Amino acid sequence: MTTPTALTTRQRLPRKATLWLLAAMLIAGATLIYRSLSTASRSATMTSHTTAIAANAPAAVEQAQVRLQRAPDDPDALAQLGIAWLQQIRLTGDASLYANAQRVIERALALDAHHSDALAARGALALALHDFTGALTWADRLLAVNPYRAAAYGIRTDALVELGRYDAAATALQRMVDLRPDAESYSRVSYLRELYGDSDGALTAMQMAVSSAVPGTEAWLWTLTHVGHLQRSRQRLAEAEAAYRQALTQKPDYAPALAGLAQVLAARGEERQAIDLLAPVAARLPLPEYLVLLGELYAAQGDDARAQQQYDLVRVVQQLNAAAGMAVDLELATFEAAHGEDAALALTQAQAAYAARPTLYAADTLAWALYRNGRYNEAQHYSEEARRLGTRDALLYLHAAEIAAALGDDAGARAMLDQALTINPHPSPLASLQLAALNRRLHANKP
Incomplete structure (x- = not known):
């Protein structure tokens, strides 16, 4: 399948991005948590007047609370505090703070149901909680208030991607880019291009995102780190390391860059050094x-x-x-399918996750869970679905190869394995071992 025109036509994207920065970018991301050393994350947008939040989320929470004490019924102050809580969650991983964010955001909306910043924050919260159908509703409410609000199209894009509605996501994203070509819109372009197998275009778009972010800010760190991820997925380990280290020169404890650097070390066979870096x-x-x-x-x-x-x-x-x-059904299903001992439980979880979110990666998770339960023909069906956009992810092709081998199709298995190895022989420590083992097995069986 070819990439939608909105994502491939370079002329539609300005060559030089603006320096606008929305502070709490990509809050929910790390869906796309499991996959994207997210994964992930790749989600929600916020408002330009909260830029300081990215630099110091705890201080932003405190400042917003002080402002709220002076004006307890000010929806602007309530929305700003909600945004600050969301950013603090993104930086700390403390999910217990979602209740704080929800309380103040909903209070802001109770005072002013059309408050655009509060609506944007509520949409971001829905994304963070993986309520993607709800996020679409909040995006529609925001668009009804302000049809030119780029954040609404960002929320809509993220939700549609996570519901597996990729063509609709591309349409929403093009509108976002047209309204506001910045780090948030370019990073989303990058991810959709990646899903559609356009690795070069994905890297170009993420580099544009870096260029449009203010150096040293959270958006700059995040997008630069994802340049590293994209380089690593293309077996360009030196370039990936350079991107991670550039981010770390600005923020030495930046966790996503440290984790990315650990993956580079692992891909080079330096697992002990990777552990020493990642464990803290x-x-x-x-x-x-x-x-x-x-x-x-x-x-x-x-x-x-x-x-x-x-x-x-x-x-x-x-x-x-x-x-x-x-909602963590897909994340748990993906984890249990790959690492759990209870194959039946993994399948039950994968079936429920796919029913709720029929994405490419939900299809792959279901395929692998079916494979682990010996249901190879069904597994092959969902593996083909997972690869339907041409996504260049070695893990998808590793699973396809294992399934083909289980069906006795050694030629098909070798073709899928060769594709996986061409894309990236070191997608993760576990997948690297699986690829090497399957390669030995298939070559031993080769007539």
């Missing part, structure tokens, strides 16, 4: 993607006990996220 990050900020990566690194070193400790923590963190109101 995961202890300070125990997000599932960091815990999974650390667990896989321990497993690659043969330390199964420590690996299991990390995996157990993933389940605890996701339980806490669920208790805070976040």
Whole structure:
């Protein structure tokens, strides 16, 4: 399938982006948490008058609270505090703070149902909690108040992507780019191009996002780190390392860049150094993607006990996220399909997740869960669905290769394996081992 015109026509995107910066960019992202060492994250937008929040979220919360004490019924102050809470959650991973954000945002809307910043914040909150259908509703309410609000199209884009409605997401995103070509819109262009298999275009768009962000800000750090991720996914480890280190020169404790650098070390076979770098990050900020990566690194070193400790923590963190109101069905299903011992549980979770969010990655998770339960023909169907846009993700092709091999199609398995190895032989510590093992097995069986 070809990429939508709105994403491929370079002329539609200005060559030089503006320096607008919305402070709490991509709050919900790290959906797209599990996949994107998100993943992820790639979500919600906020308002330009809150730029200071990105630099120091705790201070922004305190400042907004002081302002609110002076004017307790001011919807502007309430909305600003809600935005500050959301940014603090994004930086700390403390899901218990969602209740704080929701309380003040909904109070702002009770005072002024048409308050555009509060509507944007409520949409961002819905994205963060993985309520993607709800996020569409909030985006529509915001557009009814202000049809030229780019943030509404950002919320709409993110929600549509997470519901698997990619063509509609591309339409919404083009409108966002037309209204406000900045770091937030370009980073979303990058992700959609990546989904459609346009790796060069994805990198170009993310580099544009970096150029349009103010150096040293959270948006600049985030987009530069994702340039590193894109370079790493293309086997350009030196370029990836350079991007991560550039981010770390501005913020030495920036967790996403440190985790990315750990993945570069792992891809070079330096698992021990990767563990030494990542372990303090995961202890300070125990997000599932960091815990999974650390667990896989321990497993690659043969330390199964420590690996299991990390995996157990993933389940605890996701339980806490669920208790805070976040829908984590897909994230848990993906984790259990890859790392859990209960294949039947993984399948039940994957089926429920796909029914709610029929995305490419939900299809891949379901395919892998079916494979683990010995239902290979069904697994192949969903694996094909997961690859329908041409996404260049080695993990998708690894799963396809394993499924083809299980069906006795060694030629098809070799073709899928070759594609995975061409894309990236080191997508993660676990996948690297699986690719190498399958390669040996298929070549041993080769006539």
